[in-house]
Amino acid sequence: MSVQTGLQMSEQSLSRKQAHYRVLIVGGGTAGITVAARLKRRGIDKVAIIEPSEVHYYQPLWTLVGGGVVPVEQSARPERGYIPKGTEWIQDHAESFDPEKGLVCTRSGKTYGYDYLIVAPGLQLDWQKVSGLTETLGRNNVSSNYTYETAPKTWEFLNQFRGGVALFTMPSTPVKCGGAPQKIMYMAADLFRRKGIAKDTQILFYSGSNTLFGVPEVRKVLEKVVERYNIQVNLNYNLVAIDPIRRVATFEATANHPDVQANPDKPAPSVEVPYDFLHATPPQSAPDFIKQSPLTDGSALGWVAVDKHTLQHTRYPNIFSLGDVSNLPTSKTGAAIRKQAPVLVENLIALMRGQKLSQSYDGATACPIVTAYGKLIMAEFIYDSKWKPTIPLVKTDRERWDMYMLKRWGLPFMYWHLMLRGLA
Ligand SMILES: Cc1cc2nc3c(=O)[nH]c(=O)nc-3n(C[C@H](O)[C@H](O)[C@H](O)COP(=O)(O)OP(=O)(O)OC[C@H]3O[C@@H](n4cnc5c(N)ncnc54)[C@H](O)[C@@H]3O)c2cc1C
Incomplete structure (x- = not known):
């Protein structure tokens, strides 16, 4: 078997007749499928989605998986069932962009042309930025609701927990659903009470953020919840290392920490925290292939640069982006995408017709915070x-209680049957 070099592959792909689409979508997750369904309903054809995964995940359910309410299988369905009829599915990874020529190259060495491009490959979980985390994740009482594989482990470990220190973390980077790192903590606290082990348990929350929650109306309620469960909150700390043998987590103070602000020239102070159970929320950023592309906003986290109201790229007018990968300054949620998708589609159609982009996104997002x-x-x-x-x-x-029921039953139904079909 001969091994092809990258150069040979790209020469071959250039010599082949290159597929060209009116609209090319990178990523067939929440954002990509919702936009594709809406384009189909608006009669736009010659649309293709580049999406490598056979499976589509409804990630908001992973909170309830970690809490032992829902089996993880309920969060996954075949991707094929959600690619709109008539839309082409290119099962591959997008790898690089040439926005000047209107081309996207994929991992298998193919090149695709487009008139309009929608960039929606979600975000990247940067596990490796926490030393020791990858090696121990899903074992030794360390888990995370942030993956399909490890969300059930959260429940396994919580269910076996018999008291001690339960540690929950949140990084200083933006994360998918800013409330998710706290939701599982409140479910755990409620579980410990119901099991009668709350008095033998200390719950600690270490967050890289400088506030418990950015919205004052919500923060006020959460402060009472934290008090009710006797949770110790430590703000302005990032998890940097885990020692699974000693069961110790190391946190480093962030730039917002008062000690760092007072002594900016000294190394940031760090603390070691022993734990018996640890729920980790990893640092998150744009996927590396986006960071390295001309589409990035140039920040360290590398999000796609878009106008925050029109969702059009700030430098390439025929490119739009939405969802977790975009640099929209709002909380990264599926609920936000539900509001972004119609704005993007109408603005894209206006552009196709040579009209003014008249739809404006106001940052609308929603975070259903489970508190028990x-x-x-x-x-x-x-x-x-x-x-x-x-x-x-x-x-x-x-x-x-009614909003909890909405999350448990109403929102999953709405997602699979309405949102991904372009109806909500
Ligand atoms: C634990 C947890 C709880 C959450 N709770 C809520 C909640 O209660 N409410 C809420 O609204 N949201 C919640 N969210 C957030 C929500 O799931 C995400 O914001 C949403 O799924 C983001 O959609 P997206 O399309 O941007 O990314 P994704 O849905 O992640 O999709 C990205 C897609 O791009 C594909 N892809 C990746 N790389 C490439 C590539 N190189 N080329 C092509 N395709 C690629 C992936 O395979 C994937 O299918 C939660 C998330 C988590 C993890």
Whole structure:
């Protein structure tokens, strides 16, 4: 068998007749499929999606998987069932972009042309930025709800927990669903109470953020929840290392920590925290192939640079982006994508017709924060962390049973049957 070099492969692909699409979508997750479905409903054809995975995940369910409420299999369905009819599925990884020529190259060495490009490959979980984490994740009482494989481990370890220190972490980078690192902590706290082991347990929250939650209306309620469960909150700390043998986690103070601000020339102080159970939320950033592309905003985390209202790329007018990979300054959630997708599609169609881009995204996002088994705060907000509830007649700035039921039953139904079909 002969081994091809990258050069030979790209020469071959250039000599082949190159496929060209009216709209090419990179990523067939929440954002890519929602946009594809809406384009189909608006009668746009010659659309293709580059998506490597056979499986589509409804990630918001992983919180309830970690809490032992839902089997993980309920969060996964075949990708094929959600590619709109008539849309071509290119099962490959996008690898590089040439926006000047309107080309995307893939891992298998193929090149695709487009008139319009939508960039939606989600974000990257940077496990390796925490020393020792990759080696121990899913074992030794260390888990994370951030993957399909490890969310069930969270439940396994919590269910076996008999008291001691339960440690929950959140990095200083943006994360998918900013409330998710806390949701599992509150479920665990409720579980420990129900099992009668709360008095033998210390719950610690170490967060890289400088606040418990950015939206004041939500923060007020969460502060009471933290008090109720007697959780010790430590802000401005990033998890940097785990020693699974000693069961010790090391945290480093962030630039916002008062000690760092007072002594900016000294190395950031660090603390060692022993634990018996650890739920880790990894640092997150744009996928490396995006960071290295001309589409990035040039920041260290490398998000795609878009106008925060039109979702059009700031340098390439025929490129749009949405979802976790974009640099939209709002919380990265599926709920945000539900509001971004119609804006993007209408603006794209306006561009195709030579019209003004008239639709504007206001940063709308939602974070359903589970605070106990059967209790949830529906945090809805827009840019600048402004509280903006949308559910009529319901006071959502409090813990509610009906909102928990909405997360458990209503939102998964809405996702699979309406949102991914371009209907909601
Ligand atoms: C634990 C947890 C809890 C959450 N809770 C909530 C919640 O309660 N409410 C809420 O609204 N949101 C929640 N979210 C967030 C929500 O799931 C994400 O914001 C949303 O899925 C992001 O959609 P996306 O399309 O940008 O990325 P994804 O849905 O992650 O899709 C990205 C797609 O791109 C593909 N891809 C990757 N690399 C390439 C490549 N090189 N080429 C082509 N394709 C590629 C991937 O295979 C994937 O299919 C939660 C997430 C987690 C992990």
